[in-house]
Amino acid sequence: MQCNLKTDTSRYARQIILSEVGAEGQQRLKDSKVLVVGAGGLGCPVLLYLAGAGVGTIGIIDNDIVDVSNLHRQILYSIADVGDLKVSAALRRINQLNPDIVVHTVATTLNPDNVLSLLAEYDIIVDATDNFDAKYLISDACIECEKPMVYASISQFEGQVSVFNYYNPHTQQRGPCFRDLFETPPPPHLTQNCSEAGVLGVIPGLLGCFQANEVLKLILRAGEPLSGQLLSIDGLDNTFHLLSINKKTRSRPPAGTLGAATTPQWRDSDWLSPHTLHDWIATQAPFQLVDVRDVHEHQQGSLGGGLIPLKDIIKRQEELDTTRRIVFYCKSGIRSKAALLAVRSVNQDAELYSLEGGVEQYLAIYPDDRHPVVS
Incomplete structure (x- = not known):
C-alpha cells in the first residue's frame, strides 16, 4: 500500500518534514498495524494520535459502553455517544478524523482462549486497560507472539509508562516484560481502578500521549524506546522519575497459563x-x-x-x-x-x-x- 503523495503531503506535512519521518517514515506508518486494547481514558488519546499520524491499520478491543461518567477524560466520546459501544463510537470518531485508514473493532473481553488470535495480525500492542488481570494476559501473549507491548497505568494524579518485550535489533535481544516489573499482582490496596480510586481527567490523556509517542517511535525506528525503563509521572508536583527494570531469566509462559498470576502470600x-x-x-x-x-x-x-x-x-x-x-x-x-x-x-x-x-x-x-x- 503506497502513499497517495498529494493527500499524504497535505495531511501529514508537518511530520513529513521531520528528518526522523520523511516520506519513508510516513510509508512505514501507513503500512503498520497497531492494536489498542481498551478504549477508555488511555485508549482515547492513543487512538486519536495514531489515527492522526496515519497509522494504516488500527485495531480496537473493548466491550464497554459509553457512560456519562466517562466524558470528563475519554475524549473520543460526546454526550450523543452515551449508551453506545465504545468501539462503535470510537470508529465513528476516527473515521471523521482520518477516513483513509483501516479500523477494525472487536467488542469483546480478552481471555486466554482468544488473546493469541486477536493479537496475531498486529505489529504493536498497546495496553490501555485498567486492571492487572488484563495486563498479565497481554504481556504473556506478547511474549508468545513476539510483539512489543506499550504499557501505561494511572491512578488519581499519577501514572507510569513503559515498553515491554521490545526486540532490540542491535543486541538481538528482547527487553524486560511486564512480569519483570510485577512478577505477581500487588495487593488490592494498590490496584484500585479509576472508579474506585478516582482520577483527574488530564492524567490518562497525558499518559496516553506518551504511549502514542512510544508507538510512533517504534514504527519510525526513531529515538530510544522506554524498554527496560519505567517512566513515572506525578501531575501534582510535576515530577518525572525514570526507573530501571531488570530483565529476569524466564521462559515463555507454559501453554494454558496465559495471564495466570499468583498473589504474594502472607505469613x-x-x-x-x-x-x-x-x-x-x-x-x-x-x-x-x-x-x-x-x-x-x-x-x-x-x-x-x-x-x-x-x-x-x-x-x-x-x-x-x-x-x-x-x-x-x-x-x-x-x-x-x-x-x-x-x-x-x-x-x-x-x-x-x-x-x-x-x-x-x-x-x-x-x-x-x-x-x-x-x-
Whole structure:
C-alpha cells in the first residue's frame, strides 16, 4: 500500500518534514498495524494520535459502553455517544478524523482462549486497560507472539509508562516484560481502578500521549524506546522519575497459563512484635524502618525511620535497602501489611516485616519512644 503523495503531503506535512519521518517514515506508518486494547481514558488519546499520524491499520478491543461518567477524560466520546459501544463510537470518531485508514473493532473481553488470535495480525500492542488481570494476559501473549507491548497505568494524579518485550535489533535481544516489573499482582490496596480510586481527567490523556509517542517511535525506528525503563509521572508536583527494570531469566509462559498470576502470600512470621522492634532499636540492630502512613500522620509523630507513603511504595522501591531487614509500620498494621505484600511482589528475596498493631500498639507499650513532631 503506497502513499497517495498529494493527500499524504497535505495531511501529514508537518511530520513529513521531520528528518526522523520523511516520506519513508510516513510509508512505514501507513503500512503498520497497531492494536489498542481498551478504549477508555488511555485508549482515547492513543487512538486519536495514531489515527492522526496515519497509522494504516488500527485495531480496537473493548466491550464497554459509553457512560456519562466517562466524558470528563475519554475524549473520543460526546454526550450523543452515551449508551453506545465504545468501539462503535470510537470508529465513528476516527473515521471523521482520518477516513483513509483501516479500523477494525472487536467488542469483546480478552481471555486466554482468544488473546493469541486477536493479537496475531498486529505489529504493536498497546495496553490501555485498567486492571492487572488484563495486563498479565497481554504481556504473556506478547511474549508468545513476539510483539512489543506499550504499557501505561494511572491512578488519581499519577501514572507510569513503559515498553515491554521490545526486540532490540542491535543486541538481538528482547527487553524486560511486564512480569519483570510485577512478577505477581500487588495487593488490592494498590490496584484500585479509576472508579474506585478516582482520577483527574488530564492524567490518562497525558499518559496516553506518551504511549502514542512510544508507538510512533517504534514504527519510525526513531529515538530510544522506554524498554527496560519505567517512566513515572506525578501531575501534582510535576515530577518525572525514570526507573530501571531488570530483565529476569524466564521462559515463555507454559501453554494454558496465559495471564495466570499468583498473589504474594502472607505469613504469620511477617509480623514483627513491638517488643522485638524495641529490642532492635535499643541494640542498634541493622534494619531499615519505613513509615508507610501519609505525610501529615508522620509529621504528627512517628517511630523514626524514613517515610514512603503506601501509595508510593512501588514507585520508590529503590529507596528500600533490601540488603538489610526492612520493617514497615503504619497506624494499626493494615497499610504496613499491604506495603510488605507489594514489595514482596517485586522482590521475593527481601527480608520484610510489618509491625504488629502499628504505631498505636507500640506506643501503648513504649510511650517514650515517640519521635517529636517535625516542624
